[in-house]
Amino acid sequence: MLLIKNGLVYLDGNLTKTDILIDNNKIKAIGTGFEAEQVIDAEGKLVTPGLVDVHVHYREPGQTYKEDIATGSRAGARGGFTTTLAMPNVIPTPDTPELMQQMVKANREKGIIHVLQYAPITAGETSDEILDYKGLKKAGAVALSNDGHGVQNARTMYLAMQKAADNDLIVASHCQDDSLFNHGVINEGPKATELDLPGISELAETTQIARDLLLAEKTGVHYHICHVSTRTSVDLVRMAKARGINVTCEAAPHHLLLSDSQIPGNDPYYKMNPPLRSRSDVDALVEGLLDGTIDMIATDHAPHAKKEKTGDMRDAAFGITGSETCFSMLYTKFVKPGIFALEDLLDWLTIMPAENFGLENCGQIKPGAEADLAIFDLDHPVTLKESDYLSKGVNTPFTGQEVYGSTWMTLVSGQKVYERGN
Template structure:
């Protein structure tokens, strides 16, 4: 049985072309004109893209499945056009051992609708200074390391972790947060914090730890990846580090590109995230960083919570918002429709760039011989983001009610349709 996606605009190797895509035995057999197959999917006036790649999601299983689980999280990914994701290790128990990593990977495979890559923690339980056995964790299937949600406070711990990660050819993806400067704040320092009378988070909590870690990365040669950069100064630090040959990459999360702290309408915890929403100047620096290559790709930091965990305003609520189902459409609407970012650039930032930067050869590309991981988007028709449509258990996003373009029509994983609009 062969399937052909016909008449679409195909994103391939950095270009948009008019082409058909032929699929056979779970792989792409050909990309070209006038292809035929046993089954036809009509993509007239649609965008046909490699499945998007999101290297920063939280699926909460095991231990926190009231927030999300692997099945619902991967359903949300598929609904957003993502076919490969990287799952953070902040679950219960934290997968500190090879056996726990193997169990996580087994669960991901059994319950996931998309390809799920598994992070292992940098240190035991993500909060200690005990560096783990990276060789054993990698052998068990971990693809990278992260303590996401927790900054590594001790410089010696990070130094030893980087040396060990370098020895094992593993990437450290860092949540950069100096707790001594963080001061248990809940919102970005500035006018909005004062207006709402809320404790502030200093931007230095992010930037000083990035500065420290870049020097450690320079010394060790470790591939150091910075999660969710949010400050203009962070972008500038990465730009300088790259110019000096330091092995650093970084990501931007959609919410920092779409919102600033001035957009927070009230003490509404759907706008509470970590790092916090920053200033308009910070957002502008992120956009420049994306355009000039300082920021390597986009990752959602999909962080679902139960409704009651986002009640009570900024002081009581959990940090984090969902992102899998809204990322492409909101970014397309804000940046591509307005001519700020080209469609080809946005697609690269969300597909081939993350795959390339993390050395993943099995995703992010739409070409003959590749796995048939494909997303089809409707760029022509406006839709409204509605809570009732979300596949995630989490509805904690401030984008509900927004009118957007770029809705996902269909998502295929290894040639199998895992999401179809309206079904």
């Protein structure tokens, strides 16, 4: 048996000083007075359920020079994540039950954390061909997404939502109307003008959200919006929830931490999709989290090779890594100044993603549950360094920041999968 003692434990939405007894990979009991052969002294540390990220890109198969399941899952573990949902924009896309079975098997065998798998909404992610959702779900798909691509045809999305609802599958959408995207690289506005870079209109996101919310209302599907980034998007979701539409959404850490006004120049590390938006949009995301309009935080961990994130923004890849910086950056910038309560941040990273995606046996610490746990050091600052990252991707502008809340240890099924310094 293993005993984690003296930690400040996030339990049932509250922080409690208590111990956790682990036996046969599961949480046996919570309380004090236990003895065990192995003891982890978490004095002065925060003990949480393993974090849950419903939006990552592991690039395997097809683009493993950027990332693979092993490195992506190690990066997740280093960030305190024990369950992640991998997007299907790999080569080939897992758009048949046979390919989905292969993906699920690879995730299980190569991942050191629990790596669950999305199936695409349509064949190849960019077509109008609706897939065998029943077969994909049976093969292990947990949800549907064409992430990286908006579904351009309204009828295609309508039929997909109908079929997804019939099979009790979530449709998670990257909302992007290509006719309004304008081949942009950063948010349309003063910074784009200053840097003489093509801008991306917020309408590319918001018009497709408005369309899809009406389709979701008609079909009754659970519709999830990936990485909302604008004030209007938040307003639309707020109105939809008031109408009783079955919608959830996520915010990404970079959209909470940075506005386009902070882009220092033509730097590809600041190129992401959706782009960094205005300060007003950032404020709206914070408000949306605090009032419950935005349900959760998800990283959109998107690693790229260095050569793809150098030079001119016009030619560089979209994307930012997030698994290893998410908790520490948000804790440092929002919890320490008192903008978010620590309990709320943990809720958005554990309970809410697990509950809203129907993920069993993760997101909470309770007797009988799998012993998936993260232990964080809130008191001692560290500097984010490229040399410390376990992801193949180092494409984040947060490198060099001094942060609190670094991961001290991560356990999956009671086994250490990450320990700082080892």
